[in-house]
Amino acid sequence: MGKLFDKLNSDVRFVEGINGCINCGTCTAICPAAEVYDYEPRSIANLVQTRDDSVIEELLKSETIWYCGECMSCKTRCPRNNAPGLIIQALRKLSIESGLFVESEKGRQQLSLKRMLGNSILETGYCVHFDHTELSMFPELGPVWQWIRDNRETVLKKVGANYQGSGPGAMRKISKENLDELEKIFEVTGGLEWFNTIEMHSERKAQEMGLEKGDETDKKSSYFREVYTKNSAQKHNRK
């Protein structure tokens, strides 16, 4: 049993996720990711149960582990109560901790996710905040969303929201005291270190690729734009 496997096996999600895969392929038949990507959750379960570190290392560097959408449809249908989605979560954790996530196009996307969602959590107390929902990044929001944004004070009031207000209500401002507690939790539990790990390895990769990473809030730098928008469809799509 190798070192990487030991690390995987110390994650309770991995322990819960694999109970001996019989390779029936039910998870692959039901998987939304397998519908579009060159991806089989069945093979993920099969590969990790080899307990072979070289196989696991290849997975950590691969595009494959980033194709899953974590919908967990696989968990419902597996006759052995496996959950490839949970195995994926454990693999992704290890890929980030080891810095190998930057070796794949899909893994490099982690920087954009950290800057969009991670930063939002600590700045606003929300994963997704109204003020960050710009049509330039999410054009499918449509013209009605532009109308809502342009008239936010009165439109949000009409539907009973408390946009940026104090006290309870939708879209209320989360107070500094609460944000401080949240940040302290991130500090104590390794959440801040996790953010730094993503930024640090992305910096290394950006330099290697000759791109500008920008500071840790930058969503316009050349590296951010590259990882946020690039899709080598020929490589990823189901053959």
Next chain:
Amino acid sequence: MKQEGKKRIWSDYQKEIADDKFYFVRSCIRQTFFPGSDSTYIKILRDVLGKDVYENPNHTTCTGIGYHTEVVPFETIQTVVARNYSLMREKGYENYNPSCVTSFGIYTEILETWHHFPEEKQKTRDFLKKATGREFEEPKNLAHTSDVLFKFREEIAAKAKYKLINKETGKPLKVVDHIGCHYSKMFPNKGVGGAEYPQVLAGLVEAFGGEVIDYPERRHCCGFGFRQYFVQGNRGYSIAASKKKFESMEPFKPDFIITNCPGCNYFMDRWQYALAEMEHKTYGENGYGIPVLTYEEVAGLVLGFDPWEMGMQMHQTDVEPLLKKIGVEYDPSQKFKGANGEDLPLPEKPNHIKFTI
């Protein structure tokens, strides 16, 4: 026989849903995109059903979307969840009531983790104490907001002004129910009806007079996929999954879609607009899309609430064809007015899907 089989299986998947004193916690996505549905839920519980609903302004995100995009580690989210439980007990409540399906899945997964791995719970206790000085207890009851409306569906139906019936034909409206994956796919016995035959929305629709459509891709994911939506380069995954569902339901001519997940509602609404703009294809009648309603909106509509105060103008797939079909009395001229009835500039019309302005 087939129906009896389904009903028998459903009997294995009943769940306990609190009766009163709800500690209501909002969803990041719901309050951003359909905040009027939150307002409608509280109004139904407080004003129609006479229930105690408390909302704590100190509550923060559960960080669930961050967790499912590998931005937030498991230890961190467990501790944030423990803090949220601590805030509830501090206010004397014990019935946790999230409106988010991602959160509901998170809260369920973490309670199950603590049950199977007590050392994770102890670690979380230590982290929370160190970070905030707080202690926590698990909730006595955990129910999603759609569970609660399901529980009181007959009481709501008894007070309804409208039924889910086509005013012209007198026939029940045909409804697609879409359940968020994390409601019951991970822990089927934590959802009403389990994962294969979830009853939580079907029960509402039937209680309000509608008819549920059973179509091939009924259980397929809407395509959120967390990172598969948030990263622009991955968004093809997301729209392809929704398209697969629309193509599958189209032959059954649904009058509307009802969802219990904030994300699903957003995606099924917006991807219809995007598909129309990209492929000039619409899935509803006469060039419109299929309206996508939250369960709060559906309950509010049958109770006679004003559609614009519920925020139904915030959908990009127009809801007005459905309002007319049911015969809802409403004022079309108020749709894009401000909070005090003031005139506002109108939104632009999409190019390839009808949208009433």
